[in-house]
Each structure stands twice: as structure tokens, then as C-alpha cells.
Amino acid sequence: MEHLIAWAERAGLSPAADQEGDIVHLSDSTVAISMGTRQGIYAVEVSVAGMPRLVLGAFDNVDDASRLFVMQVGALVRERQRMPRLTAHVLPPGFVIEPTPTALWLSWFTGSAEFPVGERARRRAVEFSRAERASVDEIESSYLEPAGGPLFEVA
Secondary structure, three states: OHHHHHHHHOOOOEEOOOOOOEEEEEEOOOEEEEEEEEOOEEEEEEEEOOOOOEEEEEEOOHHHHHHHHHHHHHHHHHHHOOOOOEEOOOOOOOOEEEEOOOOEEEEEOOEEEEEOOOHHHHHHHHHHHHHOOOOHHHHHHHHHOOOOOOOOEEO
């Protein structure tokens, strides 16, 4: 967890009061990003300016949730350093997104994840698919690289 906290500090986030089930909860005066267990799954959540938490993605394992957490912090780092947003437009081979009545279901050979319904969440799922096989260090490096390589492209 120390590594995730150190990464979040690059974006100006610091540890904050946890809710029950939180593994890590970091915030500043405008945004909070958390990862925790919710009903047997690992959820990554965000809250902006005191609004209720919104689930960004839900996973079967903590490693995949950590990847999305690192990506969300990375997006904040880039935004605050006025770097262009990173994106991915195409799912890698072996990944499928299926809409359900209540969520977008991303599945691949070794796992699956659930994202909220909507175009923004679909984009986040595609971006996550590019990072699912990467280490946390590789994800961080891509967010610090101005062009986003090797995992992403600049929007």
C-alpha cells in the first residue's frame, strides 16, 4: 500500500478517513479516490467535491483493482501537470465488452470486471484492458511519459 500512497502523493493526494471496507482512501480538497472491498469484490471509487462515491470499476481480485486505482491517480497526475489525456481505442485480442442491463462487463482469459453503463465507463474499460497485463510500475511509467507509451496513446 505504501507504493500506492506514494504514487497518489504525486497528484497531491494524502491518506484520508476511511469508510468500512476501504483498503486505501486518498484525497485532497477536490477529489477522493479509494479502493476497497464491497460485498466480496474489489471496487475503485471516486468522489468529487464532497459528492457521494461513484464506482469506477469492480474486480474479482485486488491486483486488477490496484491497476485501475493507479490509472485513476495517473490521470489526475497528468491533468494537474497539464499533460494531454491518455486513451486507448481498441480492445486487445482476448478482451470482450458486453453490455448488461446494469453494467458493462469486460472479460478476458484470466478474469473479468464490471464498469458502470455509459460511454465514459466504456472508454475506461478499454483503457484498463491495455493495462491489465502490465505491472503497476509500467502503468505509472506510461502516465509519466508525455506520449503515454508503451500502454496508451495521447488523446
